[in-house]
Amino acid sequence: MKNIILLTLVVSALSVNNLSAHQGHDHDAPTTLKSPKGGVIKALDESRVEVVSKKNDIRIYVYDKDLKPAKASRFKIIAKAELPRTKKSEKINLVEKDFSFEGSYDAKRVHRYTLLLVVTDSKTDLTVDLTFTIEPRK
Amino acid sequence: MLNLIIRSALNHRLFVVAVAALLVVYGSITISNLPIDVFPDITKPTVTIMTESHGMAPEEVETRVTFPIESFLNGLPGVERIRSQSGIGLSVIYVEFKWGTEIYRNRQIVQEKLNLAKERLPKDITPIMGPVGSLMGQIQQIAVYSENNTTDPMEVRSIAEWVLRPRLMTIPGVAQVISIGGGLKQYQILVSAEKLNQYQLSIEQIDKELAQISQNTTGGFLEKNGQEFLVRNIGIVQTMDDIKNTLIGLHFGKPILVEDIAEVIEAPRLKRGDGSFNGKPSVVMTVQKQPGADTVSITRAIESAIEEIRPSLPSDLVVNPDVFKQSNFIEASINGILGKLKLGTILVFLVLFIFLANLRMSIITLTAIPISFLVTAIVFYIFGLSVNTMTLGGLAIAIGELVDDSIVDVENVYRRLRENAKSVHPKAILKVIYDASSEIRNSIVLATVIIALVFLPLFNLDGLEGRLFAPLGIAYLTALLASLIVSLTLTPVLCSYFLRAKLEQHKDTKFVVWIKNIDRKILDWALPRSKFILSSAVALFLFSSSLLFFMGRDFLPKFNEGTAMIALIAPPGISLQESNLIGLQAEKIMLEVPEIKSASRRTGRAELDEHAAGVHVSEIDLDFHHKGRSREEVLGEIRSKLKEKFPNVGVNVGQPISHLIDHMLSGVNAALAIKIFGPDLITLREKAIELESAIAGTKGLVDLRVEEQGLIPQVKIHVIREDAAKYGLSPGEITKLLEAAFNGEAVAQVLEETRLYDVFFQFDKDSRENIEKMQKTVLKIMPTGQKVTLDLVADVYETSGPNEINRENSQRRIVISGNVSGRDLGSLVEEIQAKVKEKVKLPEGYYVVYGGQFESQQAATKKILLFGLISLLGIALVLISHFHSKVITAQIMVTIPLAFIGGIVLLFLTDRSITVASLVGFITLCGVASRNSIMMISHYLHLMKHEGENFSKEMIIRGSQERLVPVMMTAFVTSLALLPLVFAKGQPGSEVLHPVAVVIVGGLLSSTILDIIVTPVLFYRYGKKSAEKYVHYEKNHEQV
DSSP: OHHHHHHHHHHHHHHHHHHOOOOOOOSGGGGGSOOOOSSSSEESEEEEEEEEEEEEEEEEEEEETTSSSSSSEEEEEEEEEEOOOTTOOHHHOOOOOOEEEEEEEOOOOOOOOEEEEEEEETTTEEEEEEEEEOOTOO | HHHHHHHHHTTHHHHHHHHHHHHHHHHHHHHHSSSSSSSSSSOOOEEEEEEEEOOOOHIIIIIIIIIHHHHTTTTTTTTEEEEEEEEETTTEEEEOOTTOOOOHHHHHHHHHHHHHHHHOTTTTTEEEEOOOOOOTEEEEEEEEESSOOOOOOOHHHHHHIIIIHHHHHHHEEEEEEEEEOOOOOOEEEEOOHHHHHHOOHHHHHHHHHHTTTOOOOOEEEEEEETTTEEEEOOOOOSSSSHHTEEEEEEEEEEEEHHHEEEEEEEEOOOSSSEEEEEEEEEEEEEEEEOTTTTTHHHHHHHHHHHHHHGGGSSTEEEEEEEEHHHHHHHHHHHHHHHHHHHHHHHHHHHHHHHHHHOOOHHHHHHHHHHHHHHHHHHHHHHOOBBBBBHHHHHHHHHHHHHHHHHHHHHHHHHHHHHHHHHHHSOOOHHHHHHHHHHHHHHHHHHHHHHEEEEETTHHHOOOOOHHHHHHHHHHHHHHHHHHHHHHTTTHHHHHHHHSSSTTTTTOOHHHHHHHHHHHHHHHHGGGGGHHHHHHHHHHHHHHHHGGGSEEEEEEEOOOOOEEEEEEEETTTTTTTHHHHHHHHHHHHHTTTTTTEEEEEEEEOOOTSSSSOOTTTEEEEEEEEEEESOHHHHHHHHHHHHHHHHHTTEEEEEEEEHHHHHHHHHHHHSSSSSEEESOOOOHHHHHHHHHHHHHHHHHHHHHHHHHEOOEEEEEEEEEEOOHHHHHOOHHHHHHHHHIIIIIIIIEEEEETTEEEEEEEEEEEEEGGSSSHHHHHHEEEHHHHHHOOHHHHHHHEEEEEEEOOEEEEEEEEEEEEEEEEEESOOOOEEEEEEEEHHHOOOOOOOOOOOOOOOOHHHHHHHHHHHHHHHHHHHHHHHHHHHHHHOOHHHHHHHHHHHHHHHHHHHHHHHHTOEEEHHHHHHHHHHHHHHHHHHHHHHHHHHHHHHHSSOOOSSSHHHHHHHHHHHHHHHHHHHHHHHHHHHHHTOOTTTTTTTHHHHHHHHHHHHHHHHHHHHHHHHHHHHOHHHHHHHHHHHHHHHHHOO
């Protein structure tokens, strides 16, 4: 009996660790986290991602849990822009900097688009989908 | 002229006594009618403009409302600063004018500009000016709640609004009563989007029909039998059934009524604020007074009005008027100062009696105090000034000098009368008194002129410090002038009545003989050792000056208001419900602290309030029991408990009046405000966080926080113009319809007895609970029967935007604020400035400004020092013109640094901080110190001129001995009168006066001791030539 319980616990624990690509969700509402660069910040298990956009430029800052800048090399980020109504999406090329990623997207005449990020944190080996609404004309 | 006054007084003695009696009676009546307040009116002339903007987002409020109004206001004459806050649906602009400008004129020019600006604003948006306010205007808070929750919160609010408020508003002096909490009753028509669909009705139609739900019109006149009847067409809503039975449209020819598509209910209006008392939901009513009104009498009138109403209220309803009362602070402060004045006067009498040992002389001398005070009261009444801690402080400082004028006169008259009595050919007594009074009149007048000059800097201060200290100066100078007149008129007259008998028998008291013997020994020793004495004095001065470097700098001493105000700033975007919850939990934490008596909370903004707080902000007023730990300890505990419980909530601990003063100085409720200016909100937020982390952990810096200009979640409905056009809808039409549906609008009013309630139309909760349902809102039904839903013409999406945008002088700004604990403000700011310079790099177009008390302290110190130097120059010129000698002038002025020695040392031993108040103490000291020296040197010159003495050591010893008693009496009297204030550090009402008293008492001690030695030594060493020249000049001048 004891062994069965232990086995169940081990299997459960392993199955939790194996959730390597969980669907992105906001662990903290944006309002409870202070964004160091004035943008929109979202929380992952062991890190934070902040997006700052000005006109066509996009900057993605990465931090550890305590909001200290984290090395960009720790993360792999794939970015896409999805336009409203048509739902067309385009890939955005990101350039890795020390503690951030930089990219650019010309939304042309559209008032907003959804920035879809697939973030993989090498420290936790977790992949998370994050969405940000970008309003380039604001 | 002065001789004529003395002569006339002695020739009309009864008249002088009668006038004095009249002044006593009239002054006593007047003094009881003077308004009482804690401080003089310290409100900066400010016009507040509030513009309700239909729930617009802060960005829109900023660009469409605030900015156009600001652009009209820029450049108005007298405007010093324009601050604005653009929040959700509300723009508040503070136009700050220069001190001393007339508020009604300011309001007039602002109103002219608002009329022009209105043309540039969106339709139906009207800026209005807030009432003429006063910084000390919030005088009372009243909590109204049901003890056992029998009366529902909406009824509690209705009673507060319709029973209590109208009664309180009739009390003379009450300007405004603002309520928060409970719920403002409304009749709500909650339309179901589903039923609208079912009956194929559009919002457009509903909006149009409901706009006409309640209307009366006129039918002109009907003539009948030679009489005319007024015809009235009644369509106004009177009951809930009237609303339900109103036609809203037709469906296949069948009438559709309001009740078919909507639920009609009585419910509270959408709340943007809430209140509680001792952790129980309550209506908190804040009473504001009119500027200049008497707080204490208004509070009494409010309490008696509540007692009148109480029997008519529901039995479970508690109306507690004792939540926050400014009058408690006022009474504690004024009674404290009055007690100190009384104690001071008793001590003065004791000193007089010890030195003079003559009851008659003591009483004559003391007469100056009440008469001068009462004359000051009459002057206050004429000029509309109030009795407050500062004016009473002016009188407390003046006590010593008030007596001094009379002492000098009585003492001289007495001496001459004794000499006359011993004379072989005695003169007439009135002639002796006249001569004796004339002898010393010049020095008394000169000393008074010098003191008036010394106080000039106070009248040139224009900030908060000017407003605080000018009344002190006015009270001081008025009393001093009154005492001068008394010493020239009443004192000689009273001497003529009471100093005739037993003159020969009077001798110096044993005490006086003893100190005179000591004085002689000291002078015998010191006069030949002038080098040693003078160099010792210089060394002492240098030593005391070095202590200045070990002292901190603050603007004003900390007030002790007896209450505290804790502001909780939750992250923006939080709902009122959540914010309320945090507030309630915080209240519970505070009430668990044994020293806390009560807590009242206001979360968010009350309707009518010009304080544009978001729902994320709670302000909790705390009242304390009079026993237990110190205030600092209790507040420290509260601060740490709140921080521990709510790590994401900003906590700011302060006091109500101090908070308002801070707000007036910098627009921020904290002692230190670091403002970053620049165009882009994101960069401002980024740099603010950077600056915050750069200075976090600085010793003495507490309550550090960045202004909550964060991002809040928004749902945006972006109209796609091309799509809307396909259905014949313009963007304006769509947004207007959506505003009515989602935000709602008041369409009519229901009158119940004398109470008026809004009829409010809005979509019900089901129809607007999520984006999907909002997207399916029917905007229009096409002739084909096709329903035009929102998702066909607009993109509805979630995003974020700023919760508020703050501007100052037409530029966006963000504030990093903090308070100081256990450290002086000056050194803290220096350290912060160095850290910011080193660690924070700002992009082009961005800059930092340091504001708050620090800014005011620097400006005030500069002004006081500059005007102080000008005053000293003025004093020097007056002395030169009187003595015709630069050397004598220099000798008199040397006593000023001698006085500073004691002032600095005692300040170092007590407060260890230099404030504007202590600088005022030093200013006063200049006058008092030079006065003693003038009296001493004038007497040497008098002996040489009138009593045939030559310039010699003996003459100097004689002159010093004769002046010793008046000098010591002045010092003792002034010091003892101020001694209660020296020991009143941190007591309510004594906070500002304590440092003034410390400097004067310390200074008087050193100047008196050193004056007794240094002035004779200096005069003996350097004064011979000048004295002989002066006597020669005066004698020649008299002959001419």
